[in-house]
Amino acid sequence: MKLNRRTFLKVSAGTTGLILLNKPKKSSASDTPNKSGKAVLVDTSKCVGCWWCYAACKHAHNLPETIRPDKEHPPELDSNILTTLSTMKNGDEWLYAKRQCMHCEYPACVTACPVGALQKTPEGPVIYDSSKCFGCRYCMVVCPFGVPDFEWEDPTPWICKCDFCTDRLAAGLEPACVDACTTGALKLGNREELIAEARERIAAEPGKYIDHIYGEKEAGGTSWLYLSTIPLEKIGFPSLESKPVTLDAERAMGAVPPVLLGVAAAMSSIFWLVKRRNQMSQEKPGDKKEGRK
Amino acid sequence: MMPKKHSFPVGTFILSILVVVGLAVVIYRYIYGLGAISNLSDGRAWGLWISFDLYCGVALAAGGFTLAGAVYIFNLKKYRSVVRPAILTAFLGYTLVILALLVDLGHPWYIWHIIINWNVHSPLFEVGMCVMFYTAVLALEFSPAVFEGLSKSNLPVVRHINWHFPWRVIRAIQIPLVIAGVVLSTLHQSSLGSMLLMMPETLHELWYTPILPILFLISAVAVGPAMVIFESTLSTRVFGHKLDIDVLSGLARVIPYILGLYLLLKVIELTAVGELGLIFTAYPQNLLWWGEIIIGVIVPIILFSMSDVRQNRSAVFWTSVLIIIGLVINRFNVSMLALGMRPGYFYFPHWMEFAVSVGLVADALLVIWLAHRFLPIAHQEQIVEAEI
Numbered sequence: 001m002k003l004n005r006r007t008f009l010k011v012s013a014g015t016t017g018l019i020l021l022n023k024p025k026k027s028s029a030s031d032t033p034n035k036s037g038k039a040v041l042v043d044t045s046k047c048v049g050c051w052w053c054y055a056a057c058k059h060a061h062n063l064p065e066t067i068r069p070d071k072e073h074p075p076e077l078d079s080n081i082l083t084t085l086s087t088m089k090n091g092d093e094w095l096y097a098k099r100q101c102m103h104c105e106y107p108a109c110v111t112a113c114p115v116g117a118l119q120k121t122p123e124g125p126v127i128y129d130s131s132k133c134f135g136c137r138y139c140m141v142v143c144p145f146g147v148p149d150f151e152w153e154d155p156t157p158w159i160c161k162c163d164f165c166t167d168r169l170a171a172g173l174e175p176a177c178v179d180a181c182t183t184g185a186l187k188l189g190n191r192e193e194l195i196a197e198a199r200e201r202i203a204a205e206p207g208k209y210i211d212h213i214y215g216e217k218e219a220g221g222t223s224w225l226y227l228s229t230i231p232l233e234k235i236g237f238p239s240l241e242s243k244p245v246t247l248d249a250e251r252a253m254g255a256v257p258p259v260l261l262g263v264a265a266a267m268s269s270i271f272w273l274v275k276r277r278n279q280m281s282q283e284k285p286g287d288k289k290e291g292r293k
Numbered sequence: 294m295m296p297k298k299h300s301f302p303v304g305t306f307i308l309s310i311l312v313v314v315g316l317a318v319v320i321y322r323y324i325y326g327l328g329a330i331s332n333l334s335d336g337r338a339w340g341l342w343i344s345f346d347l348y349c350g351v352a353l354a355a356g357g358f359t360l361a362g363a364v365y366i367f368n369l370k371k372y373r374s375v376v377r378p379a380i381l382t383a384f385l386g387y388t389l390v391i392l393a394l395l396v397d398l399g400h401p402w403y404i405w406h407i408i409i410n411w412n413v414h415s416p417l418f419e420v421g422m423c424v425m426f427y428t429a430v431l432a433l434e435f436s437p438a439v440f441e442g443l444s445k446s447n448l449p450v451v452r453h454i455n456w457h458f459p460w461r462v463i464r465a466i467q468i469p470l471v472i473a474g475v476v477l478s479t480l481h482q483s484s485l486g487s488m489l490l491m492m493p494e495t496l497h498e499l500w501y502t503p504i505l506p507i508l509f510l511i512s513a514v515a516v517g518p519a520m521v522i523f524e525s526t527l528s529t530r531v532f533g534h535k536l537d538i539d540v541l542s543g544l545a546r547v548i549p550y551i552l553g554l555y556l557l558l559k560v561i562e563l564t565a566v567g568e569l570g571l572i573f574t575a576y577p578q579n580l581l582w583w584g585e586i587i588i589g590v591i592v593p594i595i596l597f598s599m600s601d602v603r604q605n606r607s608a609v610f611w612t613s614v615l616i617i618i619g620l621v622i623n624r625f626n627v628s629m630l631a632l633g634m635r636p637g638y639f640y641f642p643h644w645m646e647f648a649v650s651v652g653l654v655a656d657a658l659l660v661i662w663l664a665h666r667f668l669p670i671a672h673q674e675q676i677v678e679a680e681i
Contacts, residue, residue, distance in 0.1 A: 078335055112491055114418035115410035132410045135399015138417050140338035142491040146635040149335045150399065152328030157399040219494075240494055248503045249490035253414055256480060263479045267472045271366045278368060 037124030037223060038169060039191035040178060041198055042098055044228040045208065046185035049085060049096040056180030057083045057100075060165060071096070079151045079160040083177055086236045097235050098177070098186070101126060101147045101162035102215060103223035106244030109139035109148060117159075124191070124223045125164030133159060144219050144238055144245050164223070191223060198227050220244030305662060308655040315652015318645045319396055327399065330645035336638025339628065341646045346393030346653065348485060348624035350386050351424075352513045353617065356524075357383025357431060358478035359517030365471040372540055377438055377670050378528060379521045384431035385657040390424055392656075396649050416487035423481030430474045437463050442668035482513040495633035499571050499582045500626060502562045508555065512620055515551040518544040519593075519616035524661075526610045532665050542603035548616065549594045556590050581626045589619010 051068045058065050063080045071087045071094055083100040103126045109118045110126060117132035118139055128148075135157060140148045151157035165175035173179065178186040187194065195216055202209045214226035218240040226232055233239045322330045333340050360379040363369045395401040407421040437460050444456035463470075486509030489496055502508070522544055529536045563569040572579050593616045602608040629640075664670055 108491055111414050114412055114415045114421055115406045116412040132406055134403040134406050137338040144494050153326050155326040245493050249416055249487055250414060252487040252490055252506050260476055263476045264472060267366055267475050274368045
């Protein structure tokens with residue numbers, strides 16, 4: 001469907017070419033797709049819903065700790081919950097899928113943020129710098145995974161989201177949730193290698209997993225990758241196309257300089273032409289003209 | 294020049310109360326946070342203020358650049374009498390946008406961050422820059438009226454200042470100012486559409502299209518003259534002077550062409566991507582689509598194509614109201630009603646959200662009333678020009 005739109009665009013470029021003059025420009029984030037960056041492979045078949053990732057995350061980020069959530073009513077992500085589980089009863093067994101920032105390869109939040117408070121680092125994490133933020137919440141609206149959250153009850157509110165434990169990564173440690181995982185459902189590694197490993201796991205046990213790595217292609221790819229026994233869309237993950245969600249907006253933004261110059265030039269020439277035509281047609285004295293200096 | 298002084302005190306009293314209530318809510322918000330006065334949530338991070346104050350406010354301010362462009366660039370002198378009211382309305386519209394942002398932003402005291410921290414890839418960065426520069430341009434475009442008013446003033450210090458000097462400076466750069474206004478408006482109106490291009494997965498297919506920025510610009514150009522008809526009709530009713538029907542019908546005559554182009558682009562786009570059927574099948578969103586198209590596009594095209602309608606003041610006025618309502622529905626559709634954001638969240642504005650928006654509009658109406666009383670709005674330029 002979206003490809004059809006693209007085709008339509010090319011067809012209509014002649015008449016409505018305002019935003020089509022430029023090829024899509026890549027944002028600073030998407031200049032260097034994260035080939036060697038860090039990623040985490042989530043094997044949902046290994047998750048038993050112990051919520052240790054949830055507890056470890058709260059501890060690592062100094063967030064108010066709570067009792068272990070109920071699998072029947074798992075909490076949504078919010079300003080105090082940077083990772084949670086989506087749960088679903090499938091026959092007799094419970095299925096769990098960890099939710100947190102996906103750390104996209106082409107992050108919508110990074111393109112959207114007007115003040116550059118969100119950045120994709122070469123190491124993989126999408127990080128947030130509150131010293132630049134002014135609280136417009138555009139990142140929350142554009143995120144295709146619905147991740148960034150806001151401190152609504154605070155008079156000085158900030159955006160909150162998983163930071164991939166950037167400081168722990170820099171110190172050579174695993175993220176708190178990966179470190180805490182009791183069953184090996186989470187594995188930190190290099191993104192390319194983890195995708196290869198995921199394929200091996202799918203091939204090694206035919207019929208166990210669905211033949212899809214969620215996050216390999218979704219919205220242009222993410223740094224968190226999921227192996228699962230059922231499509232994750234059934235457990236509340238969004239169903240996304242493989243093109244980055246930032247493409248159309250970046251193309252439109254690329255058209256800004258030519259449109260600026262073009263409209264300025266067009267308006268100046270129209271003004272000059274109209275004025276000249278009027279002068280030619282009515283060379284009468286005393287007829288005061290607008291705009292003559 | 295003096296308006297009927299007794300026609301308004303009750304109105305101004307009500308407006309003042311609304312402003313005070315809005316202000317009280319804003320103070321409450323700064324103490325207790327956004328959560329205390331709004332129904333916004335993580336799943337619905339943008340609400341009434343963005344849809345109404347930003348999206349509708351900017352579009353309804355389009356009368357400023359369309360009329361300034363028509364009069365000063367295309368030299369359509371007929372419309373000179375409505376340029377100043379149009380520019381004043383646009384300036385107030387943009388002021389309202391900024392004031393609403395000062396409520397909506399989590400950290401309004403850091404609004405200046407956009408001047409030092411640039412992300413040129415962000416549509417919202419473009420929006421912010423355009424709001425900033427265009428508000429300044431509008432203030433300068435309107436300033437001659439203020440200087441003219443001050444030069445007539447009897448206030449102690451003010452009357453000794455030579456107001457003709459700044460007046461002449463602004464008049465000298467008037468054409469560059471108007472051109473800058475048209476350029477900034479073109480970018481700004483379209484950039485509000487670009488902002489939505491970041492949401493291909495959550496904005497409904499009936500509205501999402503890569504040509505959204507162009508549709509936004511065209512609909513703003515169409516609603517500009519309608520807004521000028523609307524507010525000049527109202528102000529002439531309140532202040533008692535008559536506007537030439539020629540001006541109204543002239544504005545009404547161009548609107549069908551612009552709306553026609555808008556409708557054509559919308560339908561062609563939907564046809565080209567094979568989604569035209571959605572206007573019948575995508576219930577209930579298709580009702581919203583038909584609402585904005587019938588009320589704001591099709592009916593006004595038909596009405597304004599009839600010369601009887603164009604010669605009738607109240608028919609012109611009410612048709613313009615239809616266009617404005619249609620545009621408001623459209624902007625609410627794309628920024629709220631047809632925008633999914635996160636599943637499972639319901640949003641209806643808190644009464645205090647309404648109080649803020651209503652208070653800001655009341656604010657603007659008060660300023661318009663004051664301006665009409667004390668500044669040469671309707672009878673522009675003649676006074677000072679005669680003295681030079």
